[in-house]
Amino acid sequence: SPLTARSLSRSLAEPPGAWPRGGLGPCPAAAPHRPQVRGVRSACGAPRAVLPPRSHRIPWTRPLSLSAAAAAVLGLGHCGGDGRKQLSLRDVAELMRSRECERVVVMAGAGISTPSGIPDFRSPGSGLYSNLQQYNIPYPEAIFELAYFFINPKPFFTLAKELYPGNYRPNYTHYFLRLLHDKGLLLRLYTQNIDGLERAAGIPPDKLVEAHGTFATASCTVCRRNFPGEDFRGDVMEDRVPRCPICTGLIKPDIVFFGEELPQRFLLHVVDFPMADLLFVIGTSLEVEPFASLAGAVRGSVPRVLINRDLVGPFAWQQRHKDVAQLGDVVQGVQALVELLGWSRELQELIHKEKAKLDARFK
Numbered sequence: 267s268p269l270t271a272r273s274l275s276r277s278l279a280e281p282p283g284a285w286p287r288g289g290l291g292p293c294p295a296a297a298p299h300r301p302q303v304r305g306v307r308s309a310c311g312a313p314r315a316v317l318p319p320r321s322h323r324i325p326w327t328r329p330l331s332l333s334a335a336a337a338a339v340l341g342l343g344h345c346g347g348d349g350r351k352q353l354s355l356r357d358v359a360e361l362m363r364s365r366e367c368e369r370v371v372v373m374a375g376a377g378i379s380t381p382s383g384i385p386d387f388r389s390p391g392s393g394l395y396s397n398l399q400q401y402n403i404p405y406p407e408a409i410f411e412l413a414y415f416f417i418n419p420k421p422f423f424t425l426a427k428e429l430y431p432g433n434y435r436p437n438y439t440h441y442f443l444r445l446l447h448d449k450g451l452l453l454r455l456y457t458q459n460i461d462g463l464e465r466a467a468g469i470p471p472d473k474l475v476e477a478h479g480t481f482a483t484a485s486c487t488v489c490r491r492n493f494p495g496e497d498f499r500g501d502v503m504e505d506r507v508p509r510c511p512i513c514t515g516l517i518k519p520d521i522v523f524f525g526e527e528l529p530q531r532f533l534l535h536v537v538d539f540p541m542a543d544l545l546f547v548i549g550t551s552l553e554v555e556p557f558a559s560l561a562g563a564v565r566g567s568v569p570r571v572l573i574n575r576d577l578v579g580p581f582a583w584q585q586r587h588k589d590v591a592q593l594g595d596v597v598q599g600v601q602a603l604v605e606l607l608g609w610s611r612e613l614q615e616l617i618h619k620e621k622a623k624l625d626a627r628f629k
């Protein structure tokens with residue numbers, strides 16, 4: 267049956283990170299299990315709809331004071347027929363410029379990092395996932411399985427060495443999100459990526475929900491002590507399996523493995539999505555649950571903007587009249603928005619300044 271407010275409430279009552287039955291594990295590597303399907307569907311084949319739990323739903327009030335111009339843009343009053351007007355990217359930029367929208371939630375996926383050279387876990391042939399043969403593991407999923415990790419942690423640390431902070435650099439999209447934060451417009455950035463490029467772009471951790479974990483911190487698998495990921499950089503770079511300085515237990519970066527709970531911070535979605543007044547979905551195929559269902563958790567009056575190669579998820583099968591789809595190259599899509607916002611020069615300066623910082627830090 268479709269995922270309803272009630273079933274969402276129920277799933278929230280379960281331990282954090284418990285997955286809806288039939289859903290996929292949190293790790294991006296989960297995707298290849300899944301047949302290539304358009305949109306996310308429940309087991310019975312019906313599209314899933316997610317509403318905020320009743321207690322978090324906002325009664326029918328208009329929380330924003332709308333200017334006449336914005337009201338016109340939003341199709342409130344002026345248009346005939348059903349009074350609805352399709353939004354454009356230009357309209358969205360205007361809503362941001364006028365700060366009619368200033369609690370922006372962003373959902374980001376692998377597509378924002380491919381321009382940085384990060385292999386997309388899901389691209390058959392060229393993707394990291396299909397290149398895992400070099401790690402000499404029995405089957406690709408094993409690299410994110412705890413049972414295998416305890417027997418042979420080396421393949422995972424080979425991947426860790428590749429993705430450890432410093433190897434890859436944030437790109438235009440990451441810095442756009444940073445600028446969104448600098449301007450006080452970013453409520454939260456939910457990312458499926460484990461490359462840490464959001465942090466590297468200078469977005470503070472409290473603005474992030476790294477749904478699939480991070481290399482920025484690591485935990486001892488025996489005494490559970492938590493450490494900065496930097497403490498083990500030397501080990502990882504020199505192909506040594508890191509050990510706990512206290513108890514010599516095996517150290518595991520805080521990446522979410524199959525069957526592991528999602529980070530506690532993921533629960534922030536319960537408050538963030540009902541509070542959002544604008545949603546961006548950037549570079550994600552919205553195929554991994556429960557991340558995918560979040561796109562439906564913003565209020566019906568909230569514009570949702572998809573910047574992605576293809577039309578995906580609810581943008582394809584459960585459209586709302588305030589959906590905007592900017593399809594094609596992700597960076598070009600973000601650039602188009604940045605130009606409409608009038609932020610181009612400011613963003614270039616930010617990129618220049620931050621690039622110099624990273625060059626100095628990771629030279």
Ligand SMILES: [Zn+2]
Pocket residue numbers: 486487488489490491510511512513514515
């Ligand atoms: Zn320990």
